[in-house]
Amino acid sequence: MAASHMQEEPAEEGPEYLRRVVEIFPDIGREYVRALHQDLADLDEEAAIETLIQQIIDNGAYPKEIERKKDLKRKREEPENIVNYDTNVRGVFSDYGISAALLKDEFSSIPADHIQATLRKEVNLYPAHVILAKQQAKFENDSPDKPYIKLRQRRKRSHVEHYGTPRYSAAGPPAVLSAPWRRGKLPELVKELKAARHDAFTLYTLPARKEEATRRHEWFQKAAKLIFECKCCFQELPLSRSTSCGNVEEHLFCLECVKRYINTEIGQARHTLRCMDDSGCQASFPRAEIERFVDATTLAALDSLRQREEIRLAGLENYVQCPVCDFGAVCAPIEFDREFRCQNEDCMRISCRLCWKDTHIPLSCDAAAANDNDARRHTVEEAMTEALLRTCNICRSKFYKESGCNKMKCPRCGSRQCYLCSATINPEDNYGHFKNEGGTVPNRSDKRCVLFDNTEARHDAEVDAAAQAASAKIRAAHPELSDEDLRVRVSEAVRQDEMQRIQSAAEGIVPELPHDYNPFDDVESDDEQDGGGEVVDVSDAD
Secondary structure, X not given: OOOOOEXXXXXOOOOHHHHHHHHHOOOEOHHHHHHHHHOOOOOOHHHHHHHXXXXXXXXXXXXXXXXXXXXXXXXXXXOOOXXXXXXXXXXXXXXXXXXXXXXXXXXXXXXXHHHHHHHHHHOOHHHHHHHXXXXXHHHHOOOOOOOOOOOOOOOOOOOHHHEOEHHHHOXXXXXXXXXXXXXXXXXXXXXXXXXXXXXXXXXXXXXXXHHHHHHHHHHHHHHOOOEEEOOOOOOEEEHHHEEEOOOOOOOEEEHHHHHHHHHHHHHOOOOOOEOOOOOOOOOEOOHHHHHHHOOHHHHHHHHHHHHHHHHHHHOOOOEEEOOOOOOEXXXXXXXXXXXXXXXXXXXXXXXXXXXXOEOOOOOOHHHHOOXXXXXXXXXXXXXXXXXXXXEOOOOOOEEEEEEOOOEEEOOOOOOEEXXXXXXXXXXOOOOOOEEOOOOOOOOOOOOOEEOOOOXXXXXXXXXXXXXXXXXXXXXXXXXXXXXXXXXXXXXXXXXXXXXXXXXXXXXXXXXXXXXXXXXXXXXXXXOOOOOOOEEEEOOOOO
């Protein structure tokens, strides 16, 4: 989530040389600094610090402290002595007999020959157990792909898993455990069985049970005629698969339609979820209702967009957001602090506020990129992206056109402007900014912008021109570079797809019309017929 507060950097603890180095390289690995300092023990403190800083600069890239912290965090969160049974192969058929016995007890309604065949194929107990659990879950849900014929009567269990407990040890060990060396393998295999049982229950058994319960519940609802018609897709579905807006009339929609709508709104960088009913209802879907059927990732995306909008409207001075994650903070003016230190524990990136790359202090942005061809190529890519985008004249959000005419409506603030020249269009003028290109002879004297053109071809030409201009600027500063050094590489599949889109767009341009035809004669007002190109808002895209 984004956060808004004054960025504070905790004071570094430790010896003087470490504090001095961290002031210059805040993200440097502390153990790396200590290791370098050990070789300078013979120098006095000031000389050692100066030599240490110079060594770090000469060495170039250095280990980051955040990577060490992430490694420590991962080790703390991972339980000790846990074996990854899914990938750890422990020998071919080394425990076949005990594994087979444990699986036969676990899946008492699955034929023994099918269990043994699965174990021989998968080699070890864990993967065999997971596959059998998946097959059993599908079988219980009446899947047509039945890999075995279910036993009419469950197999009598041998209780191999419980051997050694008073209840199951009085009669002596089962045949498969008759040899003492085999009994010694049982505890480790029981651990593997429990791990497989836990994972299989989470992955297959529990979802299968929930699916079966849902199926039965919906069957009863249909039998009781507790059904509704979705206002979006018009399907008749059980009420349990419905949600409604906050209107007292409760316009009902199916969960799948609302999920698709939410994903579309997130893609358009919008977080306000209005009713989809064609009556013009402006009620919003209640938060509690959304939480009922939307996953945590989607909720987090909605919350992030909401916070960004609130921060943008608040107009916080010197508010800065991490270029990698959603964390943001109010910082000192850039002339006093050129770095942004992300406090998100999963990020912790320190970025240069001028170029937004990893911090390179004490080097300038130009000096840091002096020998970095990847950075130069990235500059060309950024210029190409910028050429593709347009900026709203009112709210400054970024967008690009996918299709339609060149009269654009900002998806965020609703203002209208021309896609070609970016001039703001007065709603009272409607389409007066554009000329009618109908007829066989174009009107050369009309200098107004065209309403329709090949969007894909225009994008391609603008992006190519931006790439050439950016490359020429870089080569002027670095004559030793060739065109190949700066060329942005794309696969042949991408190139072919681009050509296909340009051709398809050309075929979709409005055909020639009679010279006296005016397609806007019936347009009464911009509010009644709000035409325009289809745009995508990319201002807050991740």
